[in-house]
Amino acid sequence: METSIKSDAFDKFVQASSCILNPEIEAWKEQGGKVAGFFCSTVPEEIFTAAGIMPFRMRGTGSTGTELSDSCFSAINCSFPRHTMNQALKGEYDFLDGLICINSCDHVRRIYDNWIRHLKTPFVEVMSLPRKIEQPQIDWYRDEINVLKGQIEEHFKVEITDKNLRDAIKLHNEIRSLQKQLYELRKVDNPPITGTETLAVMVAGTAMPRPQYKALLEELLEDLSGHEGTGKYRARIMIVGGELDDPEYIKIIEEQGGLVVTDSTCFGTRLMWRPVDEDNLDPVQALASYYIYDRPSCPRMYGDQERRIDYTREMAKEFNVDGIIGERLLFCDQWLVEHYMTNLDLKDDGIPFMALDREYILSGKGQLRTRVQAFLEKLEAAEN
Amino acid sequence: MAKMDIEEIKAKSLSRYKEERDYFKLLLSAAKVMPGEENALQAKLLEILLDSKETVVDCVENDKPFIGGYFCNAPELFTAMDLPWFMVMETPFLAATAPYLINDIEGAEEMGLGTDLCTAIRLPMYYIENGLMPMPTAVLGLLYPCDGAPMLHQVLQHNEAWKNVPIYSCDPPYKSDERAVEYFADELRRMSKFLEEHTGKTLDMDKLVTVCDESNKTYSKWQDYNELRRNVPSPHGWEIGGAQAFAISQCFVAGDPRCTAWFEQLYKCGEARVKAGQGANTAEGWTEKIRLLWFDIMPYGWVFEFMPWLETEFGAVIVMDMFGNFPYTLIDTSSEETIFHDLAKRNLLDAPMIRQARSTAENFSEDIRRMVTDYRIDCVIWPGHMGHKDGSATIGIMRETCRELGVPFMHIGLDLFDKRYTSVDEVKEKVTDFFKGMGLA
């Protein structure tokens, strides 16, 4: 990645985000550490940290094809699970000691069914995530987390005490707070870090032992303290969408002059904008409440569109955004309809919005450039 | 969308609803002049359907309470509360061959709803956004079996005019154990309270017992009938007794003696054919050669162009399909507790599509396994509807199940409601290649 940031920590983040098995994980494994993969940002990763297991957010990074997973999925399935499953079938995820799947969407939830039939990961479980965000659903998810906790304890022969959990929540909250500080730096006219670079930092945060990531993030924030970014750009852009873990996608937007200053994505602010409640006497209840209700939601959570659009509006205002790009992986019903509603709402607000479909691995770069250029021209015309 | 006031929506939606009702009147008049017991049954089914449509029209015109429902929301509860209902996504299933349907699909595309979202979900979104759907007193949603369902309900909540229509959506869990059934029973209880609160109706437990007892009678007769389809040759094919059984027991009415009577008559028709050694063919000069499991919804948008062809060209009879299958357990009406528990179980674990697509993929393979064995199936077709994305991510599992069973499996890739996605000719070509390649024809 081309960058003006001079920071060893940042270099490590870039490396971690650009591959699956990074040196930090290798070192962790060499020391006897366990790694559990998980799909979707609604899986409470704190539970693994509390168990002394490194949580790893699943990706298909580095995939070039779906030749192996095509026997599991069909052409109308999202390319994210197809590429990720392909990577797994190629052996890229052989380092996992466990995997937690979840019913996040129609495509990703079937990874569980295909995984248990084709791969030999020793511990594979599936969680039931409700769609509603009310108290009975929080209670259901609390029970789900407790079930998972019991399964982890039994399989990995560990005890997850309330103290372990509270410590884990505290650590993850500290990371969230540092990531938020990183985002705050982007509010200025010439941010010291681009959207491309920020995404690399965020992705790395799901792929390293968390205490180590936290230390590196502190180091990066220090390195960035005197750093001046470029003030040359055509417009300040916010990205809204789902699974987006490839900084190269942002890079194309930024190369056209659209500086990405904030987002509502599940590798972005939705991961960390709000903390888990550390005062709740029951840490499992706190996690359930956080993942069902407290954190900014994605469209799979039902009945929350008003809060979602308000969150988008607030972020756009806070980061002085000129226009919003809604990205969506092809065949995703959830984001298709969400962007449809977002477009209507933002039209009423006078905030320019453009919805873009994409494949998981970066393709159609020319078309993407053209669409972004047209959007930026529209923003500039509106400005003048 | 241009903003419309409530009176404008009422007039516009009623006009469309009556148009749809009249389309079914036309079909009914055609069915009435056709000879034979099976056509009499078709006519009876259309009469029940039309009656439910007339009731909705009456409710809209005279401001009586009625609900916009989804499928698998325990409709016995609505019957017990004397609440008429229509399904917010019924048009693509019931009136898929209506002349205006293709225009509506194009309208949905023009709205920006793309071409890869399930047509059965896009269409009701289009109707809501364009004031073409009657606005009920309350809406009941269901947040599965696919991602499209909650998005449809959220569009409804987002729409300026519908915002004030109260909505309750049951949230089925992804698990299928006793904890999940109990949780879903509580969802149904909360749904009943919601209905009481917003419609002014009350749930009388004695009435619910009566309705559930009747519903049990209906389902018992359905199962009796299904056993007949195990006969070689099957007494009926795609035209009657399969998916209609689901529609009449859950979609138009539930726990209704007319429905029970319909199944009894259906059983008699089927039994007479079995005793006479008669198959699904009538006078067309073909015989049953291939016993087919169509493991999905019927291709309603082009059913008449395809299904008769399967029979006359290859003698391929749809002996069973996903919605005609009977995995149901009967409701124990001994207490309120058992009723809600069993209604939850029926609507969470038993009802088609929810049963397979809501949760992990076991029931895709379990059901294929059981149906292939019980119904002496020669081959399985998973149509691969463009909206059934979880199922399309299960094709490897279904294929492997069929391989273990030693029956050929085919995945087509089509839109059950829009024949422009994969043309009927293309589908026929693929099916022909498959039958020939597998030595079935």
Added chain:
Amino acid sequence: MPTFDEFIEGVCRYVELLQEQDRPAKSLQFPNDPEQLREGLPVQIGVNANQGIILRGDTFAELGNPEMGSASHLLWTTDSALVSDGKMTLIGPDIPESEGGSLPFGQVLLVSGPKLTPADHERLKGSQHVGDHIDGYMLRSTSEHIWARVSKEAGAKGFDFETLGRALMSLVKSKVPSVSAMEIIFITSSKKDVKGLDLIVSETRSIGREMIKETWKERGFDIDCEVDCASCHDQEVCDDIRDIVHSTSSDEESDELRVVDNPVDQVNAESVP
């Protein structure tokens, strides 16, 4: 991996308890050889033995109508001491005494074999669904419980639980040769007794699911196909896919491949617009 052993013991204790409570009961001992088991039976056993369906009006007796009570389980073990080979216990009335009636029906198949593993569970579970293998006996197409009809013709020939028990033992032992011992329990005494049985073993469903899941994981993803390539009409497509897989993975990993499934379908899937 949890086993069914404690549940087998639980079922046996439950049967003893019912017997102590003076339920009508009988216990029979059958030979252990699958062929001998079929000898002298009043009806045919085997593939297509039941040619047609049994209509409502042709039913001698009904077993397991949900209103009467129904439960069906198969439990296996490697511990031969837990299963008494060839033993059948019936608690409650027999079929010939129930002409025109409907009996509650609890059925438990207990099997053992020193070489049985969780990999056999799915096949054993499936072996309960006897389909068209017993003349005059039709299992209705239901999902979780067991519901059956005995035909008038079979009833007239004396079809009873001994017939059913011997037939089931013969069929299961033939289908799964690693079964070395099998015992059967039928309960027809009352809905309450059947429900009690179901409660004792209900947990075994989730254990069974776990066994199936673990078996899939053990089996892994295999390129091997049981069909002989020379006689397979998919060979050309399959070869193309193998080539693609080889070319895409050769520079990354070893020659050990983890593909390929049904190539026909892959082509179909790709042709979707």
